[in-house]
Amino acid sequence: GPTNSLGISVAGGVGSSLGDVPIFVATMHPAGLAAQSQALEVGDQILSINGVSTEGLSHTEVDALLERASGNIELQVATRDDFADSLEENIMVGFTDDPRPLECRTITLERKSAGLGFSIVGGFGSPHGDLPIYVKTVFGKGAAFVDGRLKRGDQIIAVNGQSLEGVSQEEAVGILKRARGAVDLTVLS
Structure with a gap:
């Protein structure tokens, strides 16, 4: 299961069994911060973690980034129903000016x-x-x-x-x- 403080596991990424697809949230542990804050949903794409873009990374590399992240974790996400509201708890979902936002x-x-x-x-x-x-x-x-x-x-x-x-x-x-x-x-x- 997920070992990061957010309580999420990710799938997709470069070289995944789905092909090279964006990184997305595959599962959320009910007790994890992400699930409690209700700002992330399974299927949301994770565009960056603390300013580090997930583009070109495998899901293993993204797992490692999430494990190392602590305190305020800034995620840039694209949700299925457009963009999530910012999270409370100690997760921040930040939106940087991405040159190509999901449209x-x-x-x-x-x-x-x-x-x-x-x-x-x-x-x-x-x-x-x-x-x-x-x-x-x-x-x-x-x-x-x-x-x-x-x-x-x-x-x-x-x-x-x-x-x-x-x-x-x-x-x-x-x-x-x-x-x-x-x-x-x-x-x-």
Whole structure:
């Protein structure tokens, strides 16, 4: 289980079994500071810890950063419902001026015979716990590649306005397969 004072364990990161995806909160110990402060949620992305960016780190390296951190821990996070309020307790969630904050946008892809051209990972009940749906691979042909905006690690929040929150990977695949013609993807990237 988690050995840091926040009581969280993380997943994702460079070289993870999900591919190179952002670092996110995988589990929270109910007695940990993070759970008690209610400012972090499972699935939140951790962008930096005490000013150290998690970009390009493995989850093992991020675990080590969290273990060494004590006292006031400043986390920059991107939550599924936009940005968290700052935490009380002795956790501070700080927002530095990140040059590219996570933004939610809509990408419309025209489904051709080759399909939408990307695969997904994560979802409710995944081997790594209940996660958001992430883009795993954008194939070298297909609508997503031609469009050029969808990237590996992007979180897909909704398809044609239908929220993917709480759906399994299988259900999300079904929703994407059933979508015909112009498909609106709401994406956090």
